[in-house]
Each structure stands twice: as structure tokens, then as C-alpha cells.
Amino acid sequence: MSTSVDCRSCTGAAHDLFSCLLDEQRAKLSKAAVPHAYGPHESIFHSGTPSLALYCVRSGSVKLFRRVNNGDEFVVGIRGPGDLLGLRGVLAGTPYAATAMTLEPAVICAIPGESFLSLLRENPLMGFRLLQRLAHNFRLLEDQLVERTYDRVGKRTARFLIQQIQKPEEGTSEPGTIAISASREEMAQLIGTTPETLSRTLHGFASDGILEVDRREIRVLDLTALLRLAE
Amino acid sequence: MSTSVDCRSCTGAAHDLFSCLLDEQRAKLSKAAVPHAYGPHESIFHSGTPSLALYCVRSGSVKLFRRVNNGDEFVVGIRGPGDLLGLRGVLAGTPYAATAMTLEPAVICAIPGESFLSLLRENPLMGFRLLQRLAHNFRLLEDQLVERTYDRVGKRTARFLIQQIQKPEEGTSEPGTIAISASREEMAQLIGTTPETLSRTLHGFASDGILEVDRREIRVLDLTALLRLAE
DNA sequence: CGGTCCATTGAGCACCATCAAGACTTGTGG
DNA sequence: CCACAAGTCTTGATGGTGCTCAATGGACCG
Numbered sequence: 001m002s003t004s005v006d007c008r009s010c011t012g013a014a015h016d017l018f019s020c021l022l023d024e025q026r027a028k029l030s031k032a033a034v035p036h037a038y039g040p041h042e043s044i045f046h047s048g049t050p051s052l053a054l055y056c057v058r059s060g061s062v063k064l065f066r067r068v069n070n071g072d073e074f075v076v077g078i079r080g081p082g083d084l085l086g087l088r089g090v091l092a093g094t095p096y097a098a099t100a101m102t103l104e105p106a107v108i109c110a111i112p113g114e115s116f117l118s119l120l121r122e123n124p125l126m127g128f129r130l131l132q133r134l135a136h137n138f139r140l141l142e143d144q145l146v147e148r149t150y151d152r153v154g155k156r157t158a159r160f161l162i163q164q165i166q167k168p169e170e171g172t173s174e175p176g177t178i179a180i181s182a183s184r185e186e187m188a189q190l191i192g193t194t195p196e197t198l199s200r201t202l203h204g205f206a207s208d209g210i211l212e213v214d215r216r217e218i219r220v221l222d223l224t225a226l227l228r229l230a231e
Numbered sequence: 232m233s234t235s236v237d238c239r240s241c242t243g244a245a246h247d248l249f250s251c252l253l254d255e256q257r258a259k260l261s262k263a264a265v266p267h268a269y270g271p272h273e274s275i276f277h278s279g280t281p282s283l284a285l286y287c288v289r290s291g292s293v294k295l296f297r298r299v300n301n302g303d304e305f306v307v308g309i310r311g312p313g314d315l316l317g318l319r320g321v322l323a324g325t326p327y328a329a330t331a332m333t334l335e336p337a338v339i340c341a342i343p344g345e346s347f348l349s350l351l352r353e354n355p356l357m358g359f360r361l362l363q364r365l366a367h368n369f370r371l372l373e374d375q376l377v378e379r380t381y382d383r384v385g386k387r388t389a390r391f392l393i394q395q396i397q398k399p400e401e402g403t404s405e406p407g408t409i410a411i412s413a414s415r416e417e418m419a420q421l422i423g424t425t426p427e428t429l430s431r432t433l434h435g436f437a438s439d440g441i442l443e444v445d446r447r448e449i450r451v452l453d454l455t456a457l458l459r460l461a462e
Numbered sequence: 463c464g465g466t467c468c469a470t471t472g473a474g475c476a477c478c479a480t481c482a483a484g485a486c487t488t489g490t491g492g
Numbered sequence: 493c494c495a496c497a498a499g500t501c502t503t504g505a506t507g508g509t510g511c512t513c514a515a516t517g518g519a520c521c522g
Contacts, residue, residue, distance in 0.1 A: 066377060069462070074377050088366040097370050120362075124355035131351075131358060134365045135319040139328050141369065145376045146297060146305055149423065153510070184469060192380065197510055199470055215469070215519080231300075384478070415501060428478060430502055446487080446501070 006030050007109075010058055015082070017133065020125045032115035037107050040181075044085065044100040044108060051089025051096050053110045057081055060106020063190065064098040075189050077141070078103070087134070090116060104181060153193045157201045158230035160191050161211075165220060176220040205229075237261050238340075241289055246313070248364065251356045263346035268338050271412075275316065275331040275339060282320025282327050284341045288312055291337020294421065295329040306420050308372070309334070318365070321347060335412060384424045388432045389461035391422050392442075396451060407451040436460075 007018050007030045021029065035058065038044065044055055047066055061080045065073040076098050079085055089096045090113040102108075120127050147156065164178045180187065188198040202218070205211045210226055212219040220226060238249050238261045252260060266289065269275065275286055278297055292311045296304040307329050310316060320327045321344040333339075351358050378387065395409045411418065419429040433449070436442045441457055443450040451457060 066373075068377065068381055074381065076373055076376065088369055091362050091366040092370075094370075097373060120359065121355070124352070124358060127355060127358040127362060128351065131322050131362055131365065134362065134369065135322040138319055138365065138369055138372065139323075139325075141372050141376065142297075142307055142328060145307065145372065145379065146299065148376065148380050150299055150305065194511060195469075196471085196512085200510090203470080425479060426501075427480080427503085431478095434502080 007033060010056070010082075010109075017084075017126065017129050020129060021119070021123060025119060025123055028115070029111070029119060033109040033111045035107055035109045038102045038105065040102055040104050042102050044102065045096050047097060047099040048095050051086055051094065051113060053112050054087055054090045054116050055085040055100070056109045056111060057083045057085065058107040058109060060108070061103045062100050062106060062108070063103055064100050065189070066098050073189055075192070077144070078190065084133075087130075103186070148192055153191070153197055153201055154204075155230060156191050156193070157198065157205075158226050160187075161218065161220065161226060162230055165223075176223065178218045178220070180216045180218060238264060238287075241287070241313075241340075248315075248357065248360050251360060252350070252354060256350060256354055259346070260342070260350060264340040264342045266338055266340045269333045269336065271333055271335050273333050275333065276327050278328060278330045279326050282317055282325065282344060284343050285318055285321045285347050286316040286331070287340045287342060288314045288316065289338040289340060291339070292334045293331050293337060293339070294334055295331050296420070297329050304420055306423070308375070309421065315364075318361075334417070379423055384422070384428055384432055385435075386461060387422050387424070388429065388436075389457050391418075392449065392451065392457060393461055396454075407454065409449045409451070411447045411449060 008015075008026055010018070018026065018029065033056065038060070044062065045051075045053075057079055059081050061078060062083075062085060063075055064077045064079065064085070065075045068074050079100075085100050085108075086096055088094070120130070147159075151159075161178065165176065182190070184195040184198055188195045191198060193201075202211065202213045205226075206213045208225070210220070210222045210229075212221060239246075239257055241249070249257065249260065264287065269291070275293065276282075276284075288310055290312050292309060293314075293316060294306055295308045295310065295316070296306045299305050310331075316331050316339075317327055319325070351361070378390075382390075392409065396407065413421070415426040415429055419426045422429060424432075433442065433444045436457075437444045439456070441451070441453045441460075443452060
């Protein structure tokens, strides 16, 4: 075991979850968790393979997607720091339902399913916290279901852009400027549309004076209008 | 307290969940649970109101829906015997996210949120079972998200019909015959479309020789074809 | 300076919601 | 038992949204 990790120092929502662990349990977790640095577009696990481990995102962001019949990817969700991946599979003992892939460079800890389950048995409070978290995620997923079905591409795109603005960014960016690291293809997937439609939508916004669209940067000129579009 | 209930005798998936309770705990649950017989189209709780209780479906079926901006109902899910309603709200301490309404006559037990939570504290194993169940439902919801977004009305309708066939029915019906107790409007909601489109879809199937459509009964003539449509 | 990849733009079309009208069922009161 | 009314289901016509296919335009890289 080359690297070691201290789950106590882990920031974000995961801390909330693990904060109830006793020192001894936390030590056990830290010992079981194996961190790994992923590059962009590396897969963490694949849909259909047995759920041997649970993954805890320390930094970076990850997309979860399923492959649908016609072959293209359906993005089921995006996870960030503090989120757990593969929880369902480990709990239910079923294969992963989705494939997880990093969007950007990320550091993610792998926790063997068995270790996690035994920890869960030892510490019911963590179980309760987990229930609450799952309940919360459930609601978010429901929101997503409604959004995908009811809201038009324009609205979803506006929401996506607003999320990106709020995302904590590194030094260089000015307020209102979104650096696009993803390709249009990928961006379209996250919104749930095609690259063509996304392009049209963005340039539509641009010609309304709301955005300035560049290949890898989007400047928001009229945030008020954008917020109105996102309702 | 007029009526009393024995949670041990409750059939279905709920039994799985409560089977791990000790006698004493089960007695407590049975005492806390208040059964109530609902007629069709009665609401059990409303979206936005505080989550004071959890509901356990004993018989009948229930639709969960949200009201969307334009005013119409978006059906988030359907629950049947053994399912719990309002779990999320109780766990997270947030208001109900959806409104629950019976589709048919139903018997449903109300369990005060506090009683349930204290039971959960006393019995970690139940917590674990609950986690598993939530994990499973999570997956189903994800399936629904994909289905709603990707599958066309025809496919969704076919799936719906197949589900209805498999549903345990009371004496009178012949195999392959579906008694429609719901109106077209309601049926359309469950599938996620409009009454007009549903009507066209059903009669389209009929003219392909797959179904025989009557106002309140649908006979499946060609199950193979229907299964193929549902993929 | 070509070649390749990605983004954009255009044209056409499928699906389905909407609006509108007609057919049928059901209920009510005379 | 009939007549009328109200509701539901069906059918038709139309339009919008967004996907698909195809062509063009840049950017980046060798």
C-alpha cells in the first residue's frame, strides 16, 4: 500500500457522513480506502460489472451514464466532491447500473464494499445518515425526471450555465465567464440534447445579447435574462 | 383507537422490512400504525405539507404526482402493496415532495414519523433493509428517467399494458384481458402522455391486430407483438 | 499547407401536444 | 321511456420542438 489517506481530512459532504465514526472506525475506513488520481475521461467502473467497491469523490467531477439501445450515452447524473459512487450496487449486492467516468481530473477513494458494509453494521448512526442522504438524492433524481420531461432545451441549457457559473472556479476566471473544458458533444449529453441543438440554443442566446459564445469560453452578459430563462 | 392492526400479518414487501423486528418492537409498530380504508381518488397526503407520517400500503394502488407550473399533474411513480409512502420526507425532515392519491380502493396504514424513527434507532438491521430498499427504488426511478426520455409513447404504452396484464386480478377476468378502471385521462398520465395521443396509440395497435380496444376493457390478441413493441 | 477534428449552419422530418369538432355514453328529470 | 345535457372518447388538422443527415467553416496539428 503505497499511499494512505485520512478520511477525517476529507472535505465536503462525505465528512458529514463519516463524522459520526468513532476514532477506531475511522482509522479502519482510512486504512481501507485507497485513493487514486484519475485523469479526465477515465472510467471508474462499468455498468454491469459486479459492485465490489464504493467510491468516494474527493475532488473533481464525475458523470454517471448508461448506454442505451441505439448506442449513445444517457447521462443519469453528475457527482462531485463528497459524493459516493456505486453505493446502490454495494448495498443491494447488484452490479453497477451505470458507468462512472471522470469529466475532469479527479481524486477518488475506492472503499471495498465489504469494509463499508461492516462499518455500517458497526455504526447504525452512519446508516441513518446514509438513509438521509439517499433520501435527498432520491428527491434530486425525481426533480431531474420532471425537468427532463417538462422543460425545454432552452431552459435546461440556461440552468446548466447557471450551475457552471456557481461552480467554484480556479483563479483565472472573471465573474460571469465559464470556461468550457468539455466538448460540445459532452456538454450536450449533460444537458440531455444533441450538439447541434445545443449549438443553436447557445447562439440563439447570443443573438439575444445574453451570452457571448466562444469555442471554449462562454461569457454571460445578461445574467438576469438567463435566470429568467431558467425560471 | 377503533381499529387495530397486526403488522406481522401484512403481506408483501413490507413484511420483509419488518420481519427483522423483535416481538416487542413489532408490537410497538402495530400499536402505532393506524389503518385506514380509502376510496378511489382519495388523497393521502399533499405535496408541500410537513411529513408527519409514513404510510404503508396494505392493498390497492397509489399514484404519486407533482403539480407542474402549467397546472397539470406529473406522475412520479405508482406504489402498491408493501410499499412505503412519504419515507423521504420523514427521514430528511422535509415536506412531502409529491401528492399521494389512491387509484383504486386501498387500505393504507399511517405510521407516525416519530414512532418510525425511534424504531429505526432501536433496530439497525431495519435501517439496513431500508437502505437496500431505497437503493432498489433509486434504480427503478433511474430506469424511469431513461424510459421517459428515450422511449416513445408506443413503447411506453406497450409496457404499461404488459404491466397491467401481469397485475394480479380478481376472479372475473380472462387471460389477456385488461379491465380499465381508470379514465383515459388518468391512464395517459400514468404513461406520460395526453389522452388524445393515447387513444391514437391504442387504436393504432388495434388496427395492427394487436389489441381489441373497448371503452373499459382491452383485450390483448397478440401478446408476442406487444412484447416486441415493449422490447 | 494539407488533413483531421470539431463546431456551426441548413434543410427536412418525426413525434407528439394542442386545438377543435364530432361520436358515443351516461345521467337526470320530465 | 324518452329527451336533453354533460361528460368522455375518438378523430381530424395543425404546429412546434428538436433530432437526423448533410454540408460548410474554422481551428489546431503535423
